Amino acid sequence: MEPGICYIKPEYLLAEPNGDRRSEINTPADGETNKRKHLENAEDTSEPKSKRGSGKKERKRGQNKNRPVFKDERYSHLCHSLIDGAGGAPCTVPNCRYVHDLEAFIEAKGADLGEQCYVYSTKGYCGRGITCRFAKSHTDENGQNMKKPNYDENTAQTTCNGISSELQVRLRKHDYDFSRSKELIKMAEKLRDENKKNRQQKEEEVQDQKQQKLEDKGIESKENQQQDEQLIESIEKEDATVEQSTASKAIGCAISEAPAGRDAQRKPVIDFREKLLLSPLTTVGNLPFRRICKEFGADITCGEMACAVPLLKGLGQEWALTKRHESEQIFGVQLCGNNPNVISQAAQVLHETARIDFIDLNIGCPIDLIYQQGGGSALMRRTNILELTVRSCSALSDRLPFTVKMRTGVYADKSVAHELLPLVEQWGAAAVTMHGRSREQRYTRQANWTYIEECAKQAKHMPVIGNGDILSYEDYVERRALAPHVSSVMIGRGALIKPWIFQEIKEQKAWSPTSTQRFELLRRYCNYGLEHWGSDTKGVESTRRFLLEWQSFLYRYIPEELQQSPPQKINARPQKYRGRDEMETLMSSGNASDWVRLSEMLLGPVPQGFSFVPKHKANSF
Structure with missing residues (x-):
């Protein structure tokens, strides 16, 4: 057996053109040609092509810089005086740049991403209030943000430090x-x-x-x-x-x-x-x-x-x-x-x-x-x-x-x-x-x-x-x-x-966890992310971004049942393979668009024009 290759059992192998044993390379999530070119240029932080030797494969090291980043415009934020709904203390900030039209904000925010807010269900109160992407689970018929009777602000705080x-x-x-x-x-x-x-x-x-x-x-x-x-x-x-x-x-x-x-x-x-x-x-x-x-x-x-x-x-x-x-x-x-x-x-x-x-x-x-x-x-x-x-x-x-x-x-x-x-x-x-x-x-x-x-x-x-x-x-x-x-x-x-x-x-x-267990692990991570970064639009997209960064490493896991000679070695590149079910195949993909699909199963659709490139080139084999 050739060193540096993780050999897969024959029944799970996929046909490989020209005998190429390499796994799929990471590609941009969107299929648009101009986006693809933009990302390729963003990843290329080395010398200009004219100065490079021809025919040589560029070594992947360091970070992918100039990556497209989700921007949350400040003018789309709801004023803090309306976080828990209308009827509270009025905004006293002169020339406040945030949104004060509650109905317009709710309409622009879009539909909820799910029926249950993890933060509200575990703590008894969601501090993101009306801006939460799961707000219907903790707002009453008057549109007011609710607190559970047993909510305790002291015990609800589970993190410390910061400034x-x-x-x-x-x-x-x-x-x-x-x-x-x-x-x-x-x-x-x-x-x-x-x-x-x-x-x-x-x-x-x-x-x-x-x-x-x-x-x-x-x-x-x-x-x-x-x-x-x-x-x-x-x-x-x-x-x-x-x-x-x-x-x-x-x-x-x-x-x-x-x-x-x-x-x-x-x-x-x-x-x-x-x-x-x-x-x-x-x-x-x-x-x-x-x-x-x-x-x-x-x-x-x-x-x-x-x-x-x-x-x-x-x-x-x-x-x-x-x-x-x-x-x-x-x-x-x-x-x-x-x-x-x-x-x-x-x-x-x-x-x-x-x-x-x-x-x-x-x-x-x-x-x-x-x-x-x-x-x-x-x-x-x-x-x-x-x-x-x-x-x-x-x-x-x-x-x-x-x-x-x-x-x-x-x-x-x-x-x-x-x-x-x-x-x-x-x-x-x-x-x-x-x-x-x-x-x-x-x-x-x-x-x-x-x-x-x-x-x-x-x-x-x-x-x-x-x-x-x-x-x-x-x-x-x-x-x-x-x-x-x-x-x-x-x-x-x-x-x-x-x-x-x-x-x-x-x-x-x-x-050796099943694909279902691994997917539940991703769900748990998303819940922790919504608790940490917030359950509003900005928090959801922050959670998505870090989930995708993690998935750029997670996809390298190869279940022991698929390997000819387990355990897996960290720098061994696998032959192209399929999983035991559709989800396992999806989670083993090195294609960034598949990682985005996984994130959409957990965090809803991505924003228009969204694309993803891993920050660390060390994620690849």
């Missing part, structure tokens, strides 16, 4: 007190400079000792070169032992009598060992998806990567990434940035205003824009900046662990994580997640778990979490055997393709 108006004003007016983080940065700089000076002095002393011993021994001839090398090696070992013992006394931002940062030998606030962690996944790792993964057994979750600068500017869309559902018992926020002052200030404001259990620093992000600005994986080669960041953030609080997520390095042929990881532990990190690929590799090639094990051996007390290419219980067992020093496992794309992987690992057996 308050008061905090937003303070951040935008630069009125927030960041003296704590600024002090920690100064302490970290002082400690870094002292360590650098001590290292230089030690190097000079070692060189003097080497020269003196060489002169004393009289080793000058080439015949005694081997003894010379042995002597130098013994001196270096002695020096390394002294330097290591000195470094172990300086954890976090400890300067003589100054408050210490997190000590790796101290009992951690969060035990990261023997846990199943869900990766922070940009765009697709949203709150409704994390709820699904929690229900399947994920132990620790983390929000989508948030950039430090927009957080400090008080941007609501960035703070929305910090929102946490009540089911997430252990929840963290992942930060990204290129400046230690900015990152430490963002960490401080999160620590003081948000309900989180840990903060993670992303130094493995491969996105070009972030890398070119010196953030993400660029920090793996900016060790001075990284040291200040880790020392200052880890010293913020003994009750808030600071973790780091990294890759093997920037380049495929030059791994540096094994050198960086012990330094990060020395600087005070509570845990490190190792993704077994370089920035250059992105998601191509297999994750190098042998190298992850090599890195895990470098840690003395700090947990090291392995990440990469786990799609089944068998993969989990195999990777843990390859890397016995790894404390836990983090799962990213494997959870997107089959979120029940956490359940499989804990139960130590495969689960």
Whole structure:
């Protein structure tokens, strides 16, 4: 059998022209020629065709930019004074730009998408009121929005975090007190400079000792070169032992009598060992998806990567990434940035205003824009900046662990994580997640778990979490055997393709859901999405968009009953196949128009002119 191919049982195979084993490529959802051309141009963010070599297939990596996005015009919004129906307090906003004609709004809104509002049925009150696309289920004969008698506003609130108006004003007016983080940065700089000076002095002393011993021994001839090398090696070992013992006394931002940062030998606030962690996944790792993964057994979750600068500017869309559902018992926020002052200030404001259990620093992000600005994986080669960041953030609080997520390095042929990881532990990190690929590799090639094990051996007390290419219980067992020093496992794309992987690992057996069960999983996600983003038109379309983004990974799941040699491997491309029923065939399609059909079964018809292209090119095989 040819490697890289997932072979399907003969009875499920489809005829393939010219023996092509590739699955269907992702195509735009609409069939109009001009739309198709527009999307092709939007996806093409590389060099102009005239500069490209002819006949070469363009490599899919990064993101599809300039994609068409649903726009919800502000003038189509109903004024908040009419949300619960007519008869309330009149609008007092001068020159209010929203709609005040309730009958005209209801007529323009269109028919309801269903008979039951999930938010109203579970909470007892729908805050979207008349604008809800399921409004008839919670409005009376007079058109007034209803509340159930047992509705309790306190218990109905199931999420926390985000940004308050008061905090937003303070951040935008630069009125927030960041003296704590600024002090920690100064302490970290002082400690870094002292360590650098001590290292230089030690190097000079070692060189003097080497020269003196060489002169004393009289080793000058080439015949005694081997003894010379042995002597130098013994001196270096002695020096390394002294330097290591000195470094172990300086954890976090400890300067003589100054408050210490997190000590790796101290009992951690969060035990990261023997846990199943869900990766922070940009765009697709949203709150409704994390709820699904929690229900399947994920132990620790983390929000989508948030950039430090927009957080400090008080941007609501960035703070929305910090929102946490009540089911997430252990929840963290992942930060990204290129400046230690900015990152430490963002960490401080999160620590003081948000309900989180840990903060993670992303130094493995491969996105070009972030890398070119010196953030993400660029920090793996900016060790001075990284040291200040880790020392200052880890010293913020003994009750808030600071973790780091990294890759093997920037380049495929030059791994540096094994050198960086012990330094990060020395600087005070509570845990490190190792993704077994370089920035250059992105998601191509297999994750190098042998190298992850090599890195895990470098840690003395700090947990090291392995990440990469786990799609089944068998993969989990195999990777843990390859890397016995790894404390836990983090799962990213494997959870997107089959979120029940956490359940499989804990139960130590495969689960092959039917197409009906998988469709109900999509329905549950949509319900959670309507609760999170809202059940009005904007909320419905936001839910649709994120559902389609998830489906761009979900379609890659291949039921075990269809495979010749299960379990499925994450980068194995299947032969063209059909499912055991029509729904299973539809859910396995790589055609975006089929994904849109699935969304219409759950969220009603798409708006006129709607089209969809996945954001992440990593969704493809």
